[in-house]
Amino acid sequence: MEVRIVEKDAIRLIGMSTQTTLQDAGEKLPRLNDSFKERKAEIAGKVDSSLDYAVSIDPLDYKVETDAFTFIIGTEVERIEHLPQGMAAHECPPYIYACVEKTNDSTFEYLLHWVNASDYELAETYSIEEVDHMKGTITLMFPVRLRN
Template sequence: MDVRMERKPSLKIIGMTLSVLLQVERKHKLITKLHDQFDKRIHEIKAKKSPTFVYGIFIDPPNYQYETDEFTWVAGVEVDNLSEVPENMAGYEFPENLYAITTYKGPKGEAGHIYDALYNWIEESEYSLADTYGLEIYSENEDEENMIIMDLCFPILKK
C-alpha cells in the first residue's frame, strides 16, 4: 500500500450526518445511502468551494470502542464559511493537520479494508493518530458506475 504525507489547511464542511454502530453500518450500507441522499441536496449549499470535492468524514467519540460506540459520519462538501447551513445539515470545522493518505479505487461501500491497512501503517510508523476523525475525499469517476476513487486521510503527528 502506498502512503504519502501531506499537510492540509483547516477546512470547513457542510453536510448531512449519521450516527451509527460500525456493525450496523456494514450490514445495511447506511453511509452509501447517506451519500446518495446528500447528492440530491448538494445544490442547497451556497458557499461551496471550487472545484467541489465531496467528503466523507468519520468522527469517533473519545476512547472509541467500535463494538459498543456509535461514530458520526458526515457526507459533505468544503465551503468558504458556515454562515448558511441548510435545514437538516450541519457545519463542521477541522484544523490544519499533517495527514497520512492512501488512495482507494474500487466498489462503493467496500473500502473498509483500506482503513485497517492505513491504521496498521500508522501503528508501525514513527507517527500516531493526531485526532479522532478521518477524511475520505472523492474524485470524479465517470468511467464506471458504483466505483469510487478516493483519498483516505488520517491526521497524524510524530510519536
Template sequence: MEFKIINKERKLLIGLACDVTLAEVQDRVTINLAEQFMSRRSEIKNVINTREVFGVSTDPEDYNPDTDQFEFFIGVEVNSLTEIPKDMVCKEIPSNEYVVFAFEGPAENAGRVHNYLYTEWLRKNEYQLSGLYNIEVYDERFKGPFSEESVTDIYFPIKKKEACV
C-alpha cells in the same frame, strides 16, 4: 500499501450527519445518507470545489468498533458558514498533517486501509494519530460506492511520536 504525508489547511464543510455503528454502515445507512446529501447538494452556497465531496468519520473517546456509534458526516467545502440549508450541519476540519492512502473498488474496501493503518503502518512509522477522525475524499475518480472502478483517498490526522523520557 502506498501512502503520502501531506499538510492540509483548515476546511469548513456543510452537509448531513448521523451517528452509526459499523453494523449500520454495512446495512447501507451511510450510503443512504450520501444519496440524500447528493440530492440536496445544490442547496449549499459558497462551495469552493464542486468536484470534491468529503466523508468524515469521527470516533468517540475509547471507541469500541464492535458496539459504539461514531459520527458520519458527508458534505462539501465552503468558504463561509453564513448560509446553512435547513437540516444541514457544519463541520470544521483543523489544519493538520495527514497520512493519505488510496483504495480502489467498492466502499467496503476502506476496511482494509483502516486495518493496515492500525496493525502495520502506525507500528512501522514515526507517527501517531492526532485526532479521532478520518476523511474520505470522493472526487472524479469515485464512480459510486459499489463500483470496482472507484478510487477513494482516506486521510488520517497524524503527528510525530513523542519521545519517551
C-alpha cells in the same frame, strides 16, 4: 499502496450527518449519501464541486463492537454560513495527514498499521475520505503527528 504525508489547511464542510454503529452503517450510510446528493445543490460557497468528503468521528475510547460514531458527508465551503435547514456543518482543523488512495475495505487497516509502525501517531479520533469525482478516486486521510 503508497502512503503520503501532506499538510492541509482547515477543511470546512456543509452536508448531512448521522450517528451510527459500525453494524448499522451498511444500511444508514448509503441512505445518508443519497440524501446528500439530492440536496448538495442547496449548499452555497462550494470550494470545488468535484470533491466531496466523508468524515468519521469516533468518541474517545471507541469500542468498535458497540459504540456509535458520527459520520458526516459534505462538500467543502469557503465559510460556514447559510446552513440549509436539516444540514450539518463541521470543520477539520489544519493538520498533517497520512494519506493513501483507497482501493478496498482493507485500506483503513493498512493505513492504521502503517501509522502504528511509523514515526507518527494518530493525532485525533477521526478519519477523512476525500472523494474526487473527476478522477474517480477516494483518498483516506488520518490526522497524525510525530511521536514524542
